[in-house]
Every structure is written in C-alpha cells, then in structure tokens.
Amino acid sequence: MTNTDSASSKPIVELQNLIKTYTLGLTKVQALRGVSLSINRGEFTAVVGASGSGKSTLLNMIGCIDEPDSGTIRIDDIDVTTLTDNEKSRLRNKKMGFIFQSFNLIPVLNLYENVELPLLINPAISPEERKTRIDSAIEDVGLKQFVHHLPDQLSGGQRQRVAIARALAANPDLVLADEPTANLDSATSHKIIDLMIELNSKRHVTFLFSTHDEKLMDRVSRIVHIQDGVITK
Amino acid sequence: MTAEWRLAFRNLLRNKRRNVATGTAIALGFAALLAIGGYINRVEKYLRVYTIFGARTGHIIVYKKDGFENFYVKPKEYSLTPSDQQAIREVLQELPGIELHGGILQGQGLVGNGCRTFPFLAMGIDPLLDKQLRDHPMVSRWTQKFKDLQKGRGISEYGAEMGAVSIAEGLAHILHKNKVFDDFPAGHKPQLIADCTASDLFELTNGDANIQLAAGTWDGMMSALDGEIVSTFNTGVTETNSSAIVTSLQHLQKLYETENVSTYSIWLNDSASLKNTVAKLTAGLKKKNLNMDIYTWLVEDMSPYYSGTMSFLRTMVGFVTFILATVVVLSIFNAATMTVIERAQEIGMMRSLGYTKHQIRQMFIREITALSVLSLLAGAVVAAAGIEFINRLEISFSPPGVAGSIQLLLSPNIATVSVATVLIPLLAIGTTVVAIRSMVNKPITILLMGSNR
Secondary structure (H helix, E strand, O other), X not given: OOOHHHOOOOXXXXXXXXXXXXXXXXXXXXXXXXXXXXXXXXXXXXXXXXXXXXXXXXXXXXXXXXXXXXXXXXXXXXXHHHOOHHHHHHHHHHHEEEEOOOOOOOOOOOHHHHHHHHHHOOOOOOHHHHHHHHHHHHHHOOOHHHXXXXXXXXXXXXXXXXXXXXXXXXXXXXXXXXXXXXXXXXXXXXXXXXXXXXXXXXXOOEEEEEEOOHHHHHHOOEEEEEEOOEEOO | OOHHHHHHHHHHOOOXXXXXXXXXHHHHHHHHHHHHHHHHHHHHHHHHHHHHHHOOOOOEEEEEOOHXXXXXXXXXXXXXXXXXXXXXXXXXXXXXOEEEEEEEEEEEEEEEOOOOEEEEEEEEEOHHHHHHHHOOHHHHHHOHHHHOOOEEOOHHHOOXXXXXXXXXXXXXXHOOOOOOHHHOOOOOOOOOOOOOOOOOHHHHHOXXXXXXXXXXXXXXXXXXXXXXXXXXXXXXXXXXXXXXXXXXXXXXXXXXXXOOEOEEEEEEOOHHHHHHHHHHHHHHHHHOOOOEEEEEOOOOOOOHHHHHHHHHHHHHHHHHHHXXXXXXXXXXXXXXXXXXXXXXXXXXXXXXXXXXXXXXXXXXXXXXXXXXXXXXXXXXXXXXXXXXXXXXXXXXXXXXXEOOOEEOOOOOOHHHHHHHOOHHHHHHHHHHHHHHHHOOOOHHXXXXXXXXX
C-alpha cells in the first residue's frame, strides 16, 4: 500500500528530546515535551492527535519554520538547529515540500504558475527542466487540463491537488502536510490521501502529515500518536 | 518578462481599487512636481537671461581692483581706463568661447523734462553691443519683453551725435514723455516751456522727445547734456523701471567727462565654460600685470535680484515638494503596509517554500517599482497634457519683483524630471521598510498571523 519497503535504513528525520513552550499572554503552554522521533525515507506517516496536542508544532519544527527551545532536529543528517535563516530556507526549498490546510495558492497565478513557485528560486534548475518538473507534477495530480485555470476556478479538492503538485515539483525528499484534508469533504479527503499514497509509492517521497480524522487511519502505514506534547505510541 | 516580474504585475491586480488610488496619488504627485519644476525653470530662465543679457551684466564682469566697493565713491580711481580696456580685449582675443564683450559705464544724475527733474540710473553701452544683446536668441526665447521695446527703436538705429536715449517706461511716464523721437516729424525742434504751472503742461512736455541729463563729473564739476528719447522699454524689474536710462557709451562718457568705463562685461557662447574662462582670463590679466577683480554673474553682488528671488522661490518650492513627496510616500507606505498585512499568510507560505527574507523583500519592491513606474509614466503623460494646455492658454503672471507680467510658460527640463524621479527611491525605501518589518518574525508566526486574521 505504501512505500515503506523501499525506505533506506538512514532516517530522513531524527528528533531528539524536542521541547517547545509558547507564551500566550501570561500563560505558558508546553506544546512539545521532549519529543523524540525518527522517520525513515519513503515512509507514509500520519501524526494523529486532538486539537492542541502539538502535532502542528511538531511538523513546523521538522519543516524548519519554527524553532525548538531545546533538542535537536536532523533532516537528512543535517542538524538544522545550527543553520542560519537563509540556510534553512535553502534546505526547505531543496528537500521539503509543504501542503497546507488552506491550500495557500496565490490567487493571481494560474495552476502552472503556482506549481512553478518553489522552482523559481532554485538557480540549479534550468528553464527546460523546470517545465519538465512542473508538467510531471501536474500530470501526477491529474490536473493537466486545468493548467491555465486560476485557483478560484478550481474546486477545493483540485486546489489541494495543486498544492500537492507544488510540493512535489521541487522533487523533495520529504513532504509535510498539516491537516491537508481539514477543509475538504469526506469523499475528497479520501481521494487526496489516496493521491498522496500513490505519489509516495511512485516518487519514493517521504510523506508526513497531521490529521485528526480517524477514518483516514487505516490508509497509512505508520501512525504517530501525540497527546499534550508527548508521543504516546 | 521574467516570472518574478510577471508575479509583480499580477499582484498589482489583486486589489485594483487600492492600487489605482495609490497609483493616482503617485501620478498626480509626479505631475504636480513636474509642473512646479516647470514653473521654477521658466522663472529661473527668465531671471537668468534678464540678468545676463537684459541688465547687460554679462557672464563675467571685470572691475578695477576693489572697484565694486569703491567705484561710486571714487569713480575716477576705480574705473577701467582705455588702456585697461584694451588690455582686456587683447586677453579675450586669445580665449575661446567668447561671444560678446564691451565696456559698460554706469552713473547717476538727474533727468529733466524742462520743468521737473527726477533721479536716473544710466547705463552707457556701445549701441551695436546693445543691439546684439537685445537680438540674442536667449532673449528671444526667454525674455521677449526685453527684446521688444515698448515704443520706438534701439539706440543703435541713430547717429552718435544725436544723443539717443532709451528710457524705462516708468520714467517716461513720470516725465510726461509719452512720445519718442520717431513720433515727431523730421526737423522737429524742442519746445521751450515758459510756464511750468500751465494747465496744458502735460501736452507741452509731450511736445517733443527732448530731455536734459545733469550729473556731477568725476572731477566734481556739474555737467549737463541734451538727449532725445528714441525708445522706451520695460526693465523687467519694478525697482528700476522708473529710473533706468540706456544711452550710448560715448554719450554717457561725455556727461561724466571721462573715457573710462565702470566695468567690462563678457558674454560666453556656452555658460558651461564659465569657470574655465574665468581661470584663463585671470591668468591672462595677471600676465599683463593688471590688477583687476573678476566676478561671475552668479556672485550674489552681481545678480542680487536673481539670487534673492531664486533663493526665495527654491525655498518655497522645496517646501511644497517636501509636502508632496511626503504625501505620495505615505500613500505608498500605507498601501504597502496594508498589502503586507493582507498577504501575511502568503508570505509565510513562500517562506515555507524556501524563499528567503531577501527574496520576499525583493518581491514587494518589484511590485511597488512596477506600480511606481506605471504611475510615473501616467503622471508624465498627465503633466505633458496639462502643461501643454496651460501654455496654450497664454496666461500672464507676475513673478516676484517683475515689472509687468510674463507669460506663464511651464518648461520642465531634465533637472526637473530628475528631481521628480526622486520619488522612485523614496517609494522603494518606504516599501523596503515595511517589508523588513514584516519579515522580522519566523515563517510560522507570519503564517499564523495570516490565518488568524
């Protein structure tokens, strides 16, 4: 069902004793309380937990868009806690893809141009290769006939497919999806998860997504449960 | 067009109403700056040409050593002798770019109409040089009023023995001399006015073009000469329009019983060579062991009217420009702030995709640059149309201190456009400040800012 079989022995993500505390007014909220986790290459993993359990914080730490108070994060054997802001940006661009709950497409750009966004800032990719990658990603998500459509001309499911294509266009090692189905109906949610599973298998990309939808649990190979900032199983 | 610029232009379409409002503010601000600059350029050119050609100041003025300070007290001692003048001419023959030159004699005295006398300020100039200055292309272009005499013909049109005098129209008015030499038949003799209290005095004074000039000679004697008013003119300046007289150098020298001149004026083909020419002239005169002071027309003492008026106008316009620029920049600052706030989630998304802070700043700067350039082009078109419209209306106006009025011609030049385009870096700086402030937070914070709005 998923691509765990092809996973290499070296983990793509290694977390050691992550601690993160937010201050909300006068209250301190411990979002992560010493989380340690390892994700192998090619895994299709769901992080499951109730709202406020810390699953989004965990994904944000792995995606280098937030910083832990303590602990280490290694992505593809790189200790990201020692990287500068620009180095983290480059790491995200080359090794990660992001899928957001609210799609986050740029409304004035058509489907093709939205998928093109992460490739524009990678000087190593030639215009020809860029086009090949975009076409491939769009074809993989089944939206070839909509390349010139603007986001508001697409359904919610189609928009999330565009977001998936954008995440995949840079050929990342790891795709992080924070509640990618939260804004979708049940049928579309299943289709999106099926698509992600299919791409995980086809492209050998590691997927890590957060969800609180119990109905999706039986479709993933690995489930990480998180509760009150602690991984329970 | 690169994808980055394509994105910038597309993003401008996202909030059309705001961007149109902002663009309109920029365009109108730019157009206003161009129009103001055009006005200043017009006035500056008028005053510059008036000073150099109209007032016969010249680009370069040579005085006897300390002559500027002492000429009116001790004219004989601090004036240029014929040998001084000859020496200057010899130096000038060796210098390139000299268009015109000649000695100028200035003096004061009383002018009378047979009954009453008034003070005059006289200038003696070679009649041919006077004509050349009056017919100069710069005069035709910028101070037509000086070129066109109010009445009559220039002093160069009459024989030296006649004592032709051109007087300011204000002086002609108070002298009750409303007719010039050509208005009378040939051989017309001056009328003697027996009764200065006669009821028809106005007609009597207007019965001829004769005036009497009286002054103290440089040796302390009294001297008087007859003169014939051959023309009247507008000095262009209120304070001299009721006292100025222009006559031939020879005629005025006769009045003061001298062969000297007060100053020697030099006009250049190209004012850009002013500094270079002064240096060469100084060296040439030094070589001849001549102890003289050399001034340029830009020295405040040589052109007090130009310097004072332009200083006043530049201060005024600088203030207005500052206000305009502030309004425009604040409009952009406001628009950029709103845009950044509205697009916080998008900024967070782009940071997640790997865009650096610098790249996102550049994205916003590209947008504002695109908006600014489009708006400035629109502003330039609006300004061009508006300026053409105003110029065609032939509106007359009186700049500060100018006698009479001149046509309101808005003439923007390259310098004006350059000053106006200072808006572009100001706008870019404003946007950068906003973008930098927005980028202080971590990507996740920006993402959450957007999603929590």
